[in-house]
Structure formats: structure tokens, C-alpha cells
Amino acid sequence: MTAxxxxxxxxxxxxxxxxxxxxxxxRDAVVGAPGDTDARRALESAKEAKYAEIRDNETDYRTGKLxxxxxxxxxxxxxxxAVVILRAIDELAARxxxxxx
Amino acid sequence: xxxxxxVALVLALSVALYGIVAALYGARRGRRDWVDxxxxxxxxxxxxxxxxxxxxxxxFIRNDFAYNTVANTSSTTTPLLYRAAAMWSSQEGxxxxxxxxxxxxxxxxxxITRNRLRDIVPYATSVLLGFxxxxxxxxxxxxxxxxxxxxxxxxxxxxxxxxxxxxxxxxPPMLYSGYTFFAIPFAFAVGALVVRRVDADWIRLxxxxxxxxxxxxxxxxxxxxxxSYYELGWGGYWGWDPVENAALMPWLLSTAFLHSVMIQEKxxxxxxxxxxxxxxxxxxxxxxTFLVRSGxxxxxxxxxxxxxxxxxxxxxxxxxxxxxxxxxxxRGVLRxxxxxxxxxxxxxxxLLNNVVLVGLCFVIFWGTFFPLISEAVTGxxxxxxxxxxxxxxxxxxxxxxxxxxxxxxIAWRRATLANARRNFLAPIGAAAAMAIACYTxxxxxxxxxxxxxxxxxxxxxASVTQEFWRGWRARRATAGESAPVALLSMVRRNRRRxxxxxxxxxxxxxxxxxxxxxxxxxxQTVSLQVGQSTHVGAYTMKYVKATGSxxxxxxxxxxxxxxGALLRVTRGGHYVGTLRPxxxxxxxxPIVPGQVVASLISGDAxxxxxxxxxxxxxxxxxxxxLGTTLPANGTQLPEESLVNRADASISPTWSxxxxxxxxxxxxRAIAAHYVASPPPASFTLIAxxxxxxxxxxxLIVLIGGLTAIWPAPSALRDxxxxxxxxxxxxxxxxx
Amino acid sequence: MxxxxxxxxxxxxxxxxxxxxxxxxxxxxxxxxxxxxxxxxLVRHARVGTDVQLTxxxxxxxxxxxxGGAVDFALADRSGGGPTVxxxxxxxxxxxxxxxxxxxVTGELKGRTFVAQPSSMVTKCPSKYSSxxxxx
Numbered sequence: 001m002t003a004x005x006x007x008x009x010x011x012x013x014x015x016x017x018x019x020x021x022x023x024x025x026x027r028d029a030v031v032g033a034p035g036d037t038d039a040r041r042a043l044e045s046a047k048e049a050k051y052a053e054i055r056d057n058e059t060d061y062r063t064g065k066l067x068x069x070x071x072x073x074x075x076x077x078x079x080x081x082a083v084v085i086l087r088a089i090d091e092l093a094a095r096x097x098x099x100x101x
Numbered sequence: 102x103x104x105x106x107x108v109a110l111v112l113a114l115s116v117a118l119y120g121i122v123a124a125l126y127g128a129r130r131g132r133r134d135w136v137d138x139x140x141x142x143x144x145x146x147x148x149x150x151x152x153x154x155x156x157x158x159x160x161f162i163r164n165d166f167a168y169n170t171v172a173n174t175s176s177t178t179t180p181l182l183y184r185a186a187a188m189w190s191s192q193e194g195x196x197x198x199x200x201x202x203x204x205x206x207x208x209x210x211x212x213i214t215r216n217r218l219r220d221i222v223p224y225a226t227s228v229l230l231g232f233x234x235x236x237x238x239x240x241x242x243x244x245x246x247x248x249x250x251x252x253x254x255x256x257x258x259x260x261x262x263x264x265x266x267x268x269x270x271x272x273p274p275m276l277y278s279g280y281t282f283f284a285i286p287f288a289f290a291v292g293a294l295v296v297r298r299v300d301a302d303w304i305r306l307x308x309x310x311x312x313x314x315x316x317x318x319x320x321x322x323x324x325x326x327x328x329s330y331y332e333l334g335w336g337g338y339w340g341w342d343p344v345e346n347a348a349l350m351p352w353l354l355s356t357a358f359l360h361s362v363m364i365q366e367k368x369x370x371x372x373x374x375x376x377x378x379x380x381x382x383x384x385x386x387x388x389x390t391f392l393v394r395s396g397x398x399x400x401x402x403x404x405x406x407x408x409x410x411x412x413x414x415x416x417x418x419x420x421x422x423x424x425x426x427x428x429x430x431x432r433g434v435l436r437x438x439x440x441x442x443x444x445x446x447x448x449x450x451x452l453l454n455n456v457v458l459v460g461l462c463f464v465i466f467w468g469t470f471f472p473l474i475s476e477a478v479t480g481x482x483x484x485x486x487x488x489x490x491x492x493x494x495x496x497x498x499x500x501x502x503x504x505x506x507x508x509x510x511i512a513w514r515r516a517t518l519a520n521a522r523r524n525f526l527a528p529i530g531a532a533a534a535m536a537i538a539c540y541t542x543x544x545x546x547x548x549x550x551x552x553x554x555x556x557x558x559x560x561x562x563a564s565v566t567q568e569f570w571r572g573w574r575a576r577r578a579t580a581g582e583s584a585p586v587a588l589l590s591m592v593r594r595n596r597r598r599x600x601x602x603x604x605x606x607x608x609x610x611x612x613x614x615x616x617x618x619x620x621x622x623x624x625q626t627v628s629l630q631v632g633q634s635t636h637v638g639a640y641t642m643k644y645v646k647a648t649g650s651x652x653x654x655x656x657x658x659x660x661x662x663x664x665g666a667l668l669r670v671t672r673g674g675h676y677v678g679t680l681r682p683x684x685x686x687x688x689x690x691p692i693v694p695g696q697v698v699a700s701l702i703s704g705d706a707x708x709x710x711x712x713x714x715x716x717x718x719x720x721x722x723x724x725x726x727l728g729t730t731l732p733a734n735g736t737q738l739p740e741e742s743l744v745n746r747a748d749a750s751i752s753p754t755w756s757x758x759x760x761x762x763x764x765x766x767x768x769r770a771i772a773a774h775y776v777a778s779p780p781p782a783s784f785t786l787i788a789x790x791x792x793x794x795x796x797x798x799x800l801i802v803l804i805g806g807l808t809a810i811w812p813a814p815s816a817l818r819d820x821x822x823x824x825x826x827x828x829x830x831x832x833x834x835x836x
Numbered sequence: 837m838x839x840x841x842x843x844x845x846x847x848x849x850x851x852x853x854x855x856x857x858x859x860x861x862x863x864x865x866x867x868x869x870x871x872x873x874x875x876x877x878l879v880r881h882a883r884v885g886t887d888v889q890l891t892x893x894x895x896x897x898x899x900x901x902x903x904g905g906a907v908d909f910a911l912a913d914r915s916g917g918g919p920t921v922x923x924x925x926x927x928x929x930x931x932x933x934x935x936x937x938x939x940x941v942t943g944e945l946k947g948r949t950f951v952a953q954p955s956s957m958v959t960k961c962p963s964k965y966s967s968x969x970x971x972x
Contacts, residue, residue: 006105024134049301062575065512483869626928706931785928
């Protein structure tokens with residue numbers, strides 16, 4: 001009895017593995033999505049990181065770890081960097097929508 | 102069924118190897134479908150290993166002694182929960198647990214990154230599958246958990262009584278989770294270095310995983326210390342044993358990483374440090390895994406020589422060589438974007454933090470491996486003891502605690518005298534107040550080291566409180582929220598920062614406990630007769646009476662006989678508490694016919710500590726009811742002659758059950774005799790201040806860690822994003 | 837000094853400092869360490885007067901109680917057989933002490949007896965991580 005269960009288990013495992021991993025061999029896979037989604041996500045997380053930096057900067061200033069001029073200079077610089085990222089995101093969006101037309 | 106298990110392991114190995122090839126091929130040829138197949142191999146590996154785990158656990162639960170590993174570590178008399186836990190008490194079982202945990206975490210990591218870091222993921226996947234393949238190979242070719250003996254023995258060797266406590270259930274899986282989790286930041290670091298991309302995205306991902314491994318490993322280390330203190334009979338929580346050190350070293354390096362990665366995020370500095378720290382921490386995690394099972398070093402955990410030495414050393418050498426190669430060849434990408442502006446800055450403090458932590462790790466590494474080093478250099482193996490470790494780690498730990506108070510409040514880039522005054526006045530004042538207190542109110546000045554540590558801890562608590570206060574005040578001013586809401590929302594908006602601050606407080610509290618309990622402890626090992634007292638520090642402990650009990654337990658699940666003492670503790674004449682230490686005598690396996698009574702109590706004896714904890718001090722007592730030592734097997738049996746007489750009175754012609762129950766009856770008489778006229782017993786008595794602060798500090802660290810790792814709610818993120826979006830858009834319009 | 841030069845100097849200074857400190861640490865460790873020996877090694881290179889960390893297995897029939905909680909026993913190499921060393925021990929004895937168990941004691945060889953430092957005994961956890969089935 002246990003031998004039968006064991007045999008069924010082995011068979012099930014083998015079939016599962018074959019089914020899960022054989023996609024490239026069956027060649028019915030979707031062509032790789034454009035790398036643009038990866039680029040977009042990279043930009044999105046860069047943007048979020050930049051916003052976190054701006055926020056952190058403010059907190060540091062309020063808790064006395066930055067002098068006034070240091071804070072203002074850094075704040076300006078960080079926001080400018082955020083603008084650059086936002087522009088890049090817009091450009092990417094424009095390019096993708098243009099290419100899908 | 103064992104055959105199915107073996108097949109599963111072979112399948113796991115094949116799937117892992119396939120996945121490596123598929124992922125790498127897909128990465129080289131830019132074929133998404135091959136990379137996805139490689140990623141799916143990770144999920145398959147987890148599924149297959151889960152099946153193997155289940156097969157093995159079922160064998161343990163069903164007491165299938167045909168399995169060698171079940172026969173060696175479990176028995177029909179082992180309670181169910183411990184039978185399940187016995188699975189990982191053997192080498193082969195623990196390897197399976199290790200690789201199963203690895204496959205689970207790898208699946209989680211693969212799922213989280215299913216749409217991100219597309220260029221890094223194939224290489225990270227191959228590295229994770231590489232680890233899986235290595236351990237699967239060990240299980241298939243070197244030490245299989247599914248090895249069987251036919252015909253199957255009818256009884257197993259049983260789980261050692263020392264391991265039969267709840268910590269055994271939690272400590273190994275927790276430590277293993279910590280160790281295996283390190284594979285993930287390692288894999289993604291290797292991947293990032295291979296494709297030369299160590300940017301914000303990689304940092305965010307790696308930091309989360311590193312924090313998780315740090316948390317798990319930290320919990321494992323603290324649980325180990327607790328086990329040592331509460332269960333083992335020496336009254337300490339840290340002995341600089343190689344296996345303790347093996348877990349501490351990767352933890353120290355990952356602490357360094359978690360800090361210095363902040364500098365990389367903010368200023369693009371310390372990139373080489375960060376890459377090296379991640380790779381080194383993970384390599385040390387593998388070294389730790391190897392140490393615990395290798396027999397290479399003299400340790401309380403080390404066992405007979407293992408056959409796995411060569412494969413592990415090969416893996417460690419490969420990881421080290423690969424890491425060095427990657428960091429050196431990619432040093433262009435790891436160049437700093439900025440340089441240090443001043444030695445008095447947050448960046449410098451974090452850099453010093455790195456140096457101290459790496460220094461600590463080096464000291465511990467050197468001391469741990471010294472027997473091997475000295476053997477290589479001088480030909481004799483020599484060991485350094487706790488005094489050597491303490492001599493070098495204590496000053497470094499002191500600097501570390503101090504830094505953990507400086508870091509949160511020091512300014513970025515360049516700390517001027519003005520903002521130094523603003524930020525450090527209160528913390529320095531607190532430290533000074535503590536110093537005064539040490540010399541006046543608390544009489545704690547006998548050790549300058551302890552005083553310095555208390556002052557440093559006061560410094561930390563004050564600086565963190567100042568940070569919370571200022572942040573809270575600012576939040577109330579800008580957001581106009583009520584007091585408690587402002588505090589909560591402040592922490593929620595910046596979990597990493599405030600979680601980190603909480604961790605610092607926890608560490609300070611923990612070190613206060615360590616310093617106080619090691620410096621001001623009073624310990625005695627003394628032989629007492631009933632009615633005698635002894636002094637331990639300011640406490641008087643009196644051996645009031647002996648205690649004894651016998652449990653009729655034909656299934657032999659626990660201690661048969663327990664002998665102990667009642668100690669009355671007073672201080673200055675006032676009653677403080679009662680301690681009840683005892684020693685539990687377990688049955689030997691198997692029961693020897695003709696010596697049933699002796700067999701019932703000549704298995705291992707286990708200390709049951711008498712303990713009274715308060716936040717101010719711990720009173721700890723262990724007892725060894727003296728008796729004669731059986732020369733034959735060296736066990737100390739109380740009342741040996743009585744035991745022999747009892748055995749003589751049980752006729753071997755009686756049925757086994759009758760013999761057994763008679764033996765219990767005789768044992769009861771012996772226990773009663775012990776209680777009535779006990780011989781002198783040997784006690785180890787300790788009065789130690791502030792031990793509880795260690796566990797409380799660890800709990801605070803856990804809370805802080807969980808706060809830091811908790812993801813911010815997305816709604817909050819969106820609201821914040823929208824606000825900043827608007828403000829940045831304004832400038833966009835202006836630009 | 838230009839910034840890159842300053843960085844170089846800082847790097848060199850800190851590396852030198854690190855190397856010197858590490859060197860000091862490594863040097864002192866050799867004098868601070870106790871040789872770790874097995875009974876057969878101790879018998880061969882009888883080092884009288886220096887502290888030694890002795891590791892061995894408790895020999896059958898060798899355990900003797902003494903008044904006051906002291907205990908004498910003999911240690912042999914893990915592989916069994918070979919010369920044994922008599923140990924005079926006092927202080928706390930872990931409850932896992934028994935014949936056949938491997939343990940570590942620190943002390944020095946005085947004459948023919950190894951006098952252990954009080955409470956320096958560490959018994960090893962019973963064998964579980966070996967590939968071969970354990971004997972205990």
C-alpha cells in the first residue's frame with residue numbers, strides 16, 4: 001500500500017517538475033516583454049528613494065543635524081535630482097506609448 | 102516511502118542544476134522564457150524539498166525505526182513534539198532542514214523580484230540554486246536522511262534529556278532561518294556586481310533581506326544565551342564557545358552593513374565596504390553552519406569528526422575567492438561619489454562604526470580559530486579562553502555603545518561647534534549624571550569598565566530620547582496632530598529611523614545588564630548540609646530541607662526521579678524568596694534486566710535550576726545531590742547502596758510490568774529516605790544583578806527591528822507621494 | 837593638500853593602524869593561549885608547570901568520589917586506548933558527566949596527576965552530529 005502511494009508521489013512530482021520547467025522547450029512562451037518595464041520600475045524606485053531622501057533631509061534639519069545653509073543647499077539639490085527623474089519617467093512613458101501606437 | 106524520499110532528493114539536485122543552467126543561458130541570450138524557467142526551478146525546489154521533509158517528519162512521528170536517523174535520535178518514549186524536533190537533531194536531518202528553509206526564502210525572494218531587477222535576477226537565482234544544489238548533493242551522496250536498516254530495530258536511542266526542552270524546538274530552526282536567510286543578500290550582491298548595477302533598487306531590496314537575516318540570527322543568538330542560562334548548570338549566558346561566536350560574527354557584519362548602506366544611499370559613499378560586508382557576512386554564515394557540525398574545534402557543541410569537512414571548506418573557499426574577485430574587478434562601479442568632508446560628521450561616525458564592528462568580528466574570528474592557527478604555526482593546538490576574548494571585545498563594545506548614541510544626533514557632512522552644542526549637551530549631561538550616580542547613589546564604582554559602560558548607555562538613551570522629542574515636536578508643529586497621534590504617525594512615516602533608534606536603546610539596556618551581571622556577580626560552589634547557610638554577596642541562602650519525588654512513567658517520557666532542595670534566601674534578615682533547584686534523573690535506555698531500579702535513574706541527569714528573577718537581580722541555584730559515583734559508568738547515583746539493595750529485592754522471575762512497578766515503589770522509598778536524611782549536597786549559587794535587563798534589552802531590540810522592517814502602508818505612501826509630487830511639479834512648472 | 841591626496845593619506849594611516857593593532861592582537865594571543873592537548877599528547881610532552889586545556893573521554897571504572905565534593909577520574913583519548921591521565925578535580929560537575937563522555941578541563945600537570953582548576957570542566961553535548969551512529 002505504501003509502495004503504491006510512494007510510486008504515485010514520485011510520479012506526481014516528476015510530472016509537476018516537467019510541466020513547470022518545460023516552457024522554453026515547448027516554445028509557446030510569450031516573447032520577452034520589452035525591457036522598458038524594468039527601466040520604468042527602476043526609475044520609479046529611484047524616485048521613491050529620492051522622495052525619502054528629501055523627507056529625511058527635512059527631519060534631519062528639524063532635529064538639528066543640519067545647518068540652515070546646508071539644509072537649503074541640499075534640499076535644492078535633491079529636488080532638482082527628483083525633477084530629473086520625473087522627466088526621465090515622462091520621457092519613457094512617451095516613448096512606450098509612441099511605440100505601441 | 103524512503104525510496105520516494107531519496108528520489109525527491111535526487112530530483113531536487115537535478116532541478117537545482119537545471120535551474121542554474123537555464124537562468125544563466127537565459128541571461129546570456131536575453132531569453133526571458135529561459136530565465137523564467139530558472140526562476141520556476143526555485144519554486145519547484147521548495148515544493149520537492151517540502152515533500153521530502155514531510156516524508157521524514159512522518160517517519161519520525163510514526164516511530165519508523167527502519168530509518169537510521171529516526172533510530173539514532175528518537176524513541177518510542179520521546180514525546181510527540183520532541184519526536185518532530187528530533188528530525189533536526191542529526192546531521193542529515195539538520196542539512197535537510199537547512200536546504201528546505203533556504204528554498205522557502207529563495208522562493209519568497211524570487212516572488213518579490215518577479216518584476217524587478219530583471220538583469221540581476223538570473224544571476225541571483227543561479228547563486229541561490231547553487232546553494233540548493235550543494236546541500237542537495239551532500240544529502241544525496243554523503244549523508245542521506247533516508248538511509249535504512251532492515252530489519253528495523255524495535256526501539257530507538259532516544260533524544261538526549263538535555264535537548265528535551267522547549268528551547269530545542271525553537272533555537273535550531275531560528276538560527277537556521279537566520280543563517281539561510283543570508284544566502285539571499287549574498288545572491289543579489291553577486292548578481293548586482295556581475296551586471297555592475299549597485300543602485301537604489303538593489304539597495305532597497307538587499308537592505309530588507311539583510312534586516313530579516315539580522316533579526317532572525319539575533320533572536321537565535323539570544324535564545325541560545327537564554328537556554329545556556331536557564332537550562333545548563335553553569336549559570337552563565339555567554340562562554341565565547343565557537344558555536345556562539347560562529348553565529349555572532351555574521352551578525353556583527355550585517356549590523357555594520359545595515360548602517361553603512363545608509364551612507365551609500367545618502368551620499369553614494371562606502372560602496373566597496375557595503376559590497377564586501379554583505380559578501381563576508383554571508384560567507385561567515387556558511388562558516389558558522391560548517392563549524393557547528395565539523396568537530397574541527399573544541400566546543401560544547403562539537404561532535405565526532407564529520408565527513409563533510411572537505412565539501413564545506415570547498416564551498417567557503419569558492420565563496421571567498423568569488424567575492425574577492427567580484428569586488429576587485431568591479432571596483433570601478435563601486436567608486437565613491439563623494440568623499441569625507443570632516444572627521445566629525447555622521448559619515449565619519451558610520452565609518453568608525455564599520456571599523457569597530459569589523460574589528461570585533463576579527464577579534465572573535467581570531468580567537469575562535471586560534472587552535473587551528475596555532476597548530477599551523479607552532480605545531481601545538483592552543484586555545485584562548487574567555488579572559489582573552491573579554492580583554493579585547495569589552496573596550497570595542499564600549500566604543501560601539503558610545504557610537505550608537507553619537508550616530509543619531511551628529512550632523513551630516515560637517516559637525517560645527519554650534520550644532521554640536523545643540524545636539525550633544527543633553528546626552529553628555531546624562532552621562533555625567535550617571536557617572537555621579539555610580540559613585541554616590543549606586544555603589545558601582547569598583548569597576549571603571551562598568552562605570553564607563555553605564556555612562557555610555559545613559560548617553561545613548563538620552564540622545565535617542567532627544568531625537569524622539571525633537572521629531573515629535575516638529576511633527577506636532579507641522580501637522581497639528583494631537584500628542585499621541587503625532588508620536589505614532591512620526592514613527593510610522595519613518596519606521597527605519599525610529600525603529601533603528603529603538604534598537605539602539607535596546608542594545609544599551611542589554612549591555613547594562615551584561616556589564617552589571619558580569620562585574621558585580623557573586624558566585625559560590627559549596628557543599629551544604631541541611632540547616633546550613635552560606636553567604637552569596639549580600640544574600641544568605643539556607644538549605645532548609647531536601648525534596649524528592651518519583652513519577653510513575655512506564656513510557657519513560659520524563660525524569661523518573663527528581664531530588665532537590667528548598668533554599669530560603671534572606672537579605673539583612675528579611676525574607677527575599679525561596680529557590681527550588683533540583684536534579685532530574687532520566688532512565689537509561691534500554692532498561693537493564695536485574696538492575697531495573699538503577700536503570701530507571703542512571704540515564705543522564707538534568708539540572709533544574711532554581712531561579713528567582715526580578716528586574717534588580719537574579720538569584721540562581723543549581724544542585725547536585727551528592728552520592729557515590731558508579732565507577733562502572735561514572736553516573737552519580739544518590740544512595741547507591743540503597744539502589745543496589747532495591748534491585749536485589751526485585752526478582753527477575755516476575756513479569757516485566759511487575760518488575761517495573763516494583764522498581765517505582767522502591768524508588769519512592771529511596772526518594773523518601775533521601776528527603777528524610779539527606780547527605781550533604783553540592784550547590785552552585787549565584788546572585789547576579791540586572792540579568793533581566795539583558796532579556797528586556799533583547800526584546801526592545803526585537804521591537805525596534807520589527808518596526809524598522811515593517812513596510813509602510815501603501816496608502817500612506819501614496820498620500821506622501823502625492824504631496825511631494827505636487828511640490829516638485831511646482832518647480833517643474835517654474836523650470 | 838588636495839582632497840584625493842588627503843584621502844590617500846587617511847587610508848594609509850588607518851590601514852597601518854589596523855595592521856599594527858591586529859599584529860599586536862595576534863602576537864599576544866600566542867602567549868595568552870593554553871595548549872589544547874589530548875591525554876596521549878600530554879603524556880608524550882609532559883609539560884609541567886604550564887596551564888593546559890585537556891580534552892578526553894572519561895575512562896570506565898576510574899571515577900572516585902572524595903569528601904568535600906572533589907572527584908578523581910582518568911581521561912583517555914577520544915579514540916580510546918592509549919595512555920590515560922589521572923585528573924584531580926574539584927568544583928561544580930556538570931550533570932552530564934559520566935563514563936564515556938568527552939569533556940574539557942583546564943589545569944596543570946603536577947607530577948603524575950593533572951590538577952584541574954576548580955569548576956573548569958565543560959562536558960560536550962552528547963554526540964549527535966556524526967554520520968556514523970553514536971555509541972552512547
